[in-house]
Amino acid sequence: MSVALLDTVMHELSIARALIAVAERHLPPAGGSVRALRVAVGAATGVVPAALEWAFQAAAAGSRLAGAQLIIDRVAARSRCTTCRCEYCFDDVLGRCPVCGALGGELLAGEELTLRSLEVADV
Amino acid sequence: MCDRCGCQGPDSRLAPSAGSERSAAESGAGSREIQVEGRILAENDRLARHNRAHFVEHRLFAINLMGAPGAGKTALLEATIRAMAGRWRVAAIEGDQATQRDRDRIAATGAAVEQIETGLGCHLDAHQVHHALDRLPLAGVDALFIENVGNLVCPALFDLGEHLRVVVTSPTEGADKPLKYPPMFRAADLVVLNKIDLLPHVPFDLSDWHGYVMAINRRATILMTCATSGAGIDDWIAVLMRARGAAAGASR
Numbered sequence: 375m376s377v378a379l380l381d382t383v384m385h386e387l388s389i390a391r392a393l394i395a396v397a398e399r400h401l402p403p404a405g406g407s408v409r410a411l412r413v414a415v416g417a418a419t420g421v422v423p424a425a426l427e428w429a430f431q432a433a434a435a436g437s438r439l440a441g442a443q444l445i446i447d448r449v450a451a452r453s454r455c456t457t458c459r460c461e462y463c464f465d466d467v468l469g470r471c472p473v474c475g476a477l478g479g480e481l482l483a484g485e486e487l488t489l490r491s492l493e494v495a496d497v
Numbered sequence: 498m499c500d501r502c503g504c505q506g507p508d509s510r511l512a513p514s515a516g517s518e519r520s521a522a523e524s525g526a527g528s529r530e531i532q533v534e535g536r537i538l539a540e541n542d543r544l545a546r547h548n549r550a551h552f553v554e555h556r557l558f559a560i561n562l563m564g565a566p567g568a569g570k571t572a573l574l575e576a577t578i579r580a581m582a583g584r585w586r587v588a589a590i591e592g593d594q595a596t597q598r599d600r601d602r603i604a605a606t607g608a609a610v611e612q613i614e615t616g617l618g619c620h621l622d623a624h625q626v627h628h629a630l631d632r633l634p635l636a637g638v639d640a641l642f643i644e645n646v647g648n649l650v651c652p653a654l655f656d657l658g659e660h661l662r663v664v665v666t667s668p669t670e671g672a673d674k675p676l677k678y679p680p681m682f683r684a685a686d687l688v689v690l691n692k693i694d695l696l697p698h699v700p701f702d703l704s705d706w707h708g709y710v711m712a713i714n715r716r717a718t719i720l721m722t723c724a725t726s727g728a729g730i731d732d733w734i735a736v737l738m739r740a741r742g743a744a745a746g747a748s749r
Contacts, residue, residue: 494530
């Protein structure tokens with residue numbers, strides 16, 4: 375699939391481009407190649423890790439980040455059940471209370487979309 | 498914290514660092530780590546703040562109108578502009594993959610309008626809106642509607658600087674849309690069920706739908722409209738006017 379075609383079907387490419395821009399701002403002006411980027415992706419964002427990885431590799435071509443490994447830390451989402459008030463974690467975009475089975479709830483965490491760190495090779 | 502989901506257990510697959518494939522020992526040789534901890538969408542957020550400052554400066558109430566293609570966003574906007582005539586001056590930004598058709602529809606109401614053709618893009622971002630704002634005559638405008646690309650997934654992540662996020666949906670989409678697209682409904686301040694004239698003709702359980710919206714987002718205001726007949730438009734406008742008053746109060 376071409377990068378242009380990919381953009382029609384997912385926003386992960388926009389996120390990958392934004393990630394590359396943030397990473398480039400934090401790179402030393404001169405230095406070795408970038409070995410890896412570590413990012414945190416909250417489950418409730420709906421961002422698909424495999425799609426983000428694919429999009430990153432496609433968008434990084436020709437930049438200082440080309441070939442770098444993208445390490446995605448999936449962050450669990452957390453909700454407060456609006457029926458029984460139980461707090462629980464979940465790993466999809468919706469969540470289901472493990473106690474009473476109610477769907478959804480009040481989202482407490484899981485919307486992270488951050489670049490945590492960069493690993494740069496010594497010159 | 499409830500202990501039944503196991504997220505705090507020693508070998509939990511839901512622990513915050515789950516999914517990370519490299520141990521500390523694997524990295525480090527011949528390399529160094531630069532800590533960032535920065536939001537990936539920081540640039541979009543910065544431009545959204547810039548847009549927001551622009552809205553405040555122009556005393557302009559900005560509404561991000563989202564929803565699936567065919568929910569009736571443009572029809573609702575046309576009905577709104579006509580119903581607001583003499584009360585609010587409205588401008589609009591129209592987002593579509595292609596064509597100026599929605600721009601032409603809104604221009605026919607007399608409102609100032611700019612079209613963003615996103616081409617291959619699936620959502621509007623703050624940068625595109627920023628440039629559209631430069632082209633729009635905003636003097637004297639009270640409310641700016643930004644009609645996003647018809648899509649229930651991607652626009653949810655991108656702040657445009659708006660004061661109010663509205664999701665428009667319709668009975669033909671099915672009552673369970675809020676459960677199928679939670680980030681979009683979670684992000685909404687206002688959820689509008691449009692095309693309510695279709696309710697007697699399609700299998701759509703209104704009380705289920707209401708429950709699903711509330712399950713995802715209890716703070717959302719729910720409204721029902723029919724843009725073509727005008728049903729519910731007065732309520733919708735009253736809610737917008739109240740929200741504008743609240744936003745103006747907050748920015749003073």
